[in-house]
Amino acid sequence: MxxxxxxxxxxxxxxxxWRFPYVxxxxxxxxxxxxxxxxxxxxxxxxxxxxxxxxxxxxxxxTSAFSKLAPGSKWGLIGVLGMLTAFLIISYYNIVSGWTLYxxxxxxxxxxxxxxxxxxTDFFSSLSSDPFRCIIxxxxxxxATAVVVAQGVSGGIEKYSKILMPLLFILILVxxxxxxxxxxxxxxxxxxxxxxxSKLTTRTVFDALGQxxxxxxxxxxxxxxxxxxxxxxxxxxxxxIHVASIDFLVAFLSGxxxxxxxxxxxxxxxxxxxxxFVTLPNIFNQMPFxxxxxxxxxxxxxxxxxxxxxxxxEVVVAYFKQSFKMGRRRATILASVSCLFFGLCxxxxxxxxxxxxxxTANIMMPIGALLIVIFAVTRIKREDMRAELEKHGKPxxxxxxxxxxxxxxxxVVIGIIFINGIVAWLSK
Ligand code: TRP
Numbered sequence: 001m002x003x004x005x006x007x008x009x010x011x012x013x014x015x016x017x018w019r020f021p022y023v024x025x026x027x028x029x030x031x032x033x034x035x036x037x038x039x040x041x042x043x044x045x046x047x048x049x050x051x052x053x054x055x056x057x058x059x060x061x062x063t064s065a066f067s068k069l070a071p072g073s074k075w076g077l078i079g080v081l082g083m084l085t086a087f088l089i090i091s092y093y094n095i096v097s098g099w100t101l102y103x104x105x106x107x108x109x110x111x112x113x114x115x116x117x118x119x120x121t122d123f124f125s126s127l128s129s130d131p132f133r134c135i136i137x138x139x140x141x142x143x144a145t146a147v148v149v150a151q152g153v154s155g156g157i158e159k160y161s162k163i164l165m166p167l168l169f170i171l172i173l174v175x176x177x178x179x180x181x182x183x184x185x186x187x188x189x190x191x192x193x194x195x196x197x198s199k200l201t202t203r204t205v206f207d208a209l210g211q212x213x214x215x216x217x218x219x220x221x222x223x224x225x226x227x228x229x230x231x232x233x234x235x236x237x238x239x240x241i242h243v244a245s246i247d248f249l250v251a252f253l254s255g256x257x258x259x260x261x262x263x264x265x266x267x268x269x270x271x272x273x274x275x276x277f278v279t280l281p282n283i284f285n286q287m288p289f290x291x292x293x294x295x296x297x298x299x300x301x302x303x304x305x306x307x308x309x310x311x312x313x314e315v316v317v318a319y320f321k322q323s324f325k326m327g328r329r330r331a332t333i334l335a336s337v338s339c340l341f342f343g344l345c346x347x348x349x350x351x352x353x354x355x356x357x358x359x360t361a362n363i364m365m366p367i368g369a370l371l372i373v374i375f376a377v378t379r380i381k382r383e384d385m386r387a388e389l390e391k392h393g394k395p396x397x398x399x400x401x402x403x404x405x406x407x408x409x410x411x412v413v414i415g416i417i418f419i420n421g422i423v424a425w426l427s428k
């Protein structure tokens with residue numbers, strides 16, 4: 001499998017289609033988008049390259065890469081932090097995957113057909129406020145994830161997703177066109193792309209950084225593990241840029257569908273985690289063959305969610321296997337049952353769900369990322385890093401810029417945003 005396709009499979013998921021639009025909507029629209037682009041280019045891409053380089057250099061997954069490069073030190077804790085982050089993400093991620101699965105079943109069955117706008121909103125709130133249904137659909141998605149991981153067939157799933165993800169992409173493109181043509185659609189687009197700097201807050205900056213990490217699956221060692229599969233001939237810098245561009249494009253296009261609809265149908269952009277679900281059924285209702293589009297869209301999104309969920313559970317299972325010397329099956333069962341427990345807490349309480357969502361993206365991933373870059377500049381020699389990034393045989397012309405970013409810009413910026421963000425978050 002192509003390196004870009006494999007890493008993009010982990011990166012592209014609910015983070016792009018579900019999380020990105022809702023956070024943009026809560027955080028003032030285009031200002032958030034602008035910050036998101038800046039952070040992705042200057043902070044996240046260099047971090048992804050660093051993770052890839054560490055993984056390839058050691059040939060080891062995150063659970064052992066750091067301890068190999070710094071034996072006897074505490075740096076191996078980066079792997080533990082990554083495992084905990086993955087663990088908490090799966091717990092609420094599968095609730096959203098469950099909603100998505102429910103929506104695909106509802107689309108196929110025609111339950112979403114010709115609902116009026118308030119009915120679409122009620123449809124979602126009756127689902128999200130019904131723990132019983134949330135749990136059932138979450139359990140189905142979590143079980144599917146566990147079966148794939150236990151059988152060790154994630155490669156097979158990724159092969160399908162290599163065909164299905166471009167389809168999802170095309171579908172989103174069609175939806176963008178339809179959304180733009182809605183009356184009021186262009187106001188929505190303006191909200192999304194024309195920055196209003198009066199909406200800039202500490203919170204916006206904090207969330208934009210967290211969303212960029214979440215969407216690219218960085219700061220928790222997943223990309224270190226992917227790096228260990230990279231061949232010597234692969235160009236790390238261009239792989240990272242490609243993955244980030246694909247990921248950004250999917251997120252951007254999702255926003256370009258959602259916000260025109262939000263404005264056309266009079267939905268509150270700050271609606272929160274339900275935004276996608278109260279918005280999209282309205283546009284499918286206005287499309288010819290809407291029911292088919294809707295069914296395909298939600299099914300493809302289920303696949304995207306499943307591939308991300310599988311690679312999250314892999315992180316936890318790898319850790320259990322190694323630390324407790326367990327077999328793959330046992331480790332998978334233990335990991336998924338524990339995730340189920342935390343998942344139950346998230347489905348019973350909106351507050352717990354929000355805390356998990358915020359703490360993983362905005363706190364745990366930035367800490368992980370910060371530790372990874374500090375490790376890279378203190379424990380790996382500059383020339384060794386250069387050698388790793390140039391292993392495919394061509395000089396990396398931007399190496400000095402890369403190193404400057406990783407050494408100074410990334411840690412300082414993460415540090416400042418992080419501390420301010422925490423203060424703002426606590427005093428909210
Ligand atoms: N990036 C994924 C998404 O956008 C979510 C995610 C975060 C993830 N960290 C990860 C997926 C680690 C796999 C592995 O949906």
